[in-house]
Each structure stands twice: as structure tokens, then as C-alpha cells.
Amino acid sequence: MKRQGTKKLGWGIWLAGAATAAYFGGAYEVIMEGLPAFVPVYADRLIRWAVTPVLGIMYRHIGEPSPLIHLLRDPVYYVDLGVCVLSMWLIWGLIKGIIGRLDRHYSWIEAFYQRLVVQALAVYGTAVLVVVLITFVYNDIVMKDYRHEVYDINFSFVVDVPVTLLIVTIQQLIYFALYQRAFYEDRLAQSASAALLPATEPRPATPKNVLVDFGKSLLPIALEEIAYFHKIGEVTLVRTFEGKDYRLDQTLEQLESGLAADRFYRLNRQMIANVESVKEVKADAGGKLAVTLAPAYEGGVTVSRKKSADFKVWLKG
Numbered sequence: 001m002k003r004q005g006t007k008k009l010g011w012g013i014w015l016a017g018a019a020t021a022a023y024f025g026g027a028y029e030v031i032m033e034g035l036p037a038f039v040p041v042y043a044d045r046l047i048r049w050a051v052t053p054v055l056g057i058m059y060r061h062i063g064e065p066s067p068l069i070h071l072l073r074d075p076v077y078y079v080d081l082g083v084c085v086l087s088m089w090l091i092w093g094l095i096k097g098i099i100g101r102l103d104r105h106y107s108w109i110e111a112f113y114q115r116l117v118v119q120a121l122a123v124y125g126t127a128v129l130v131v132v133l134i135t136f137v138y139n140d141i142v143m144k145d146y147r148h149e150v151y152d153i154n155f156s157f158v159v160d161v162p163v164t165l166l167i168v169t170i171q172q173l174i175y176f177a178l179y180q181r182a183f184y185e186d187r188l189a190q191s192a193s194a195a196l197l198p199a200t201e202p203r204p205a206t207p208k209n210v211l212v213d214f215g216k217s218l219l220p221i222a223l224e225e226i227a228y229f230h231k232i233g234e235v236t237l238v239r240t241f242e243g244k245d246y247r248l249d250q251t252l253e254q255l256e257s258g259l260a261a262d263r264f265y266r267l268n269r270q271m272i273a274n275v276e277s278v279k280e281v282k283a284d285a286g287g288k289l290a291v292t293l294a295p296a297y298e299g300g301v302t303v304s305r306k307k308s309a310d311f312k313v314w315l316k317g
Helices: 002-031 045-061 068-072 075-103 112-142 154-196 252-258 305-316
Strands: 209-214 217-222 226-232 235-240 245-248 264-268 271-274 278-283 289-293 301-303
Touching (some): 045 075, 045 154, 075 112, 112 154, 252 264, 252 271, 264 301, 264 305, 278 305, 301 305
Antiparallel strands (some): 209 217, 209 245, 226 235, 235 245, 264 271, 278 289, 289 301
């Protein structure tokens, strides 16, 4: 009866773990929404190789009543020790994976308490679940024919779980220290890089005039007098509100980057228009916009369907 009750409890824990994993698998992205954070690269390979065996040995011996000399004579002891070390290696990897995902969403620097609560729930919950499952499967299923006594799963909650919580706390403190070190090293590197960069030159102010060809001379025309820039073939022309055309020794692309975005808009490949020149806008059946300008443009002016929404926002100011 005792073994049957233990098996039922073990299967109940397994089912609860499976249900919990399925739930968190669907809700994980919702839970993990947080502040954008610095994401460190942990140089932890040597630490893991050195610490994991120690944790495995500690896990095996805490709560063990038998003298060490008796354990060393029992072949099962060495199997237990190997399983404990492998279990600690597995738990270490799982916890590192959780910490890595949390690093991308919760910064220890900017969201300390959020990170503390979420990590505690995720790490301790995962570690306890894994340890109870491994302990049950190993002792009550795999090794049941090699034990002198009947395995009692309650022992896991009395000894194994507290020891696991202690071990996982040690691991989290290690990664917290590595996080702090990586964070401040990154900030120092950024500060050093910023000190080496040349001072940023102030951005030139938006020009008030453009120079156009006027015979053999150059004539400055104020931007506020220009209705639109348009292109015929490879020639760029300026048309003023008075209806006069002048040739300009610049492309529309060159002009566009230097014009005030709230005053001038690139209607299409052939034209940049002043907001004051737009007199009427009509939508056609295909979603394009037909634009009426003043002074009038002979070829007709359209704005593509793709740019129509952006053009309307610009036109509203």
C-alpha cells in the first residue's frame, strides 16, 4: 500500500508538472514582457565545470545518515553520486536558460524588483519540479530493485527540496555577480569609446534660398517663393508662385534632404511641392491621388497609393 500510494503521488506530480509546462509554454511571452535590458555574455564555462561536481556531491551527502566509510563500500553509492552530479548539471543548464531569457526582458539595474520576483518564481519552481521528478523516477522506478529500503517520496520534500533551493540560490548569486561585472565592463567600454569619438558637428541650418541659373549668372530665390521643383528628363527646374521657371544645378534627391519636411513634400519621382502650392486633392478609383497645383503643372500630378496616407498627414500639418 505504501508503494502504491507513493506511485500515485509521483504520477500526480508528473501530471502537474506537465500541465504547468504546457501553461507556461503558452503564456511565457505575456509573462516575460518587461523593460528592454542589457544582455550580458556569461564567461561561465570553467565555473560550471568546477562548481557542478561540488554541488552534486553536496546534494548527495546532505541528509545522509550513513558513515562515509560504509557508503564507499556500496556500489550503489557511486551510481547515486553520478546521478546527483548529472542532475546538478541539468538543473544548472535549465536555470542558465531561464536567466538568459530574463536578461532580454528584465534588467537587474533598471527593474530590480520585477526581475527578482519573476526569476524567483521561474527558477525555484523549475528546480523543485525537476528535482522531485528525477528523484521519484530514479528511486522508485529505476533503482527500486537495488534499494534495501522502500523509497518514501516525502523524504524529497523534507531534504531534497530544501537542498535544491540552497544550491539554486548559490547558482543565482554566481550569475548575479557575473551580470554586474559584465554590465559595468560594458559601460566602461562605452564610455571609453565615446571619449575617443570626435565631437559631433552641428547640423547646418535649413537653407533659405536656392541658387538657380539666370543666363550666365546665379540668381538666389527664396524657398518661400518656390511653388515646386520638377524634373523634365535629367533637368531640374524651379517654378515660382509667379509662374516663372528656372534651371537648377541639383537633383531632386539632393534638394529633398535639405528642405524643411513640413514645407516641402516629394510627391513623386518628378516633383517636390511646397504645401502652399497644393490647391486640391482628389482620389481616383485605383487609390492614387490627383493633385492640383498653383501655378498649374501641365502634365498632371499624382501621388501613389502607397504614399497617399503619408501625404494626407503632411498636408494637414
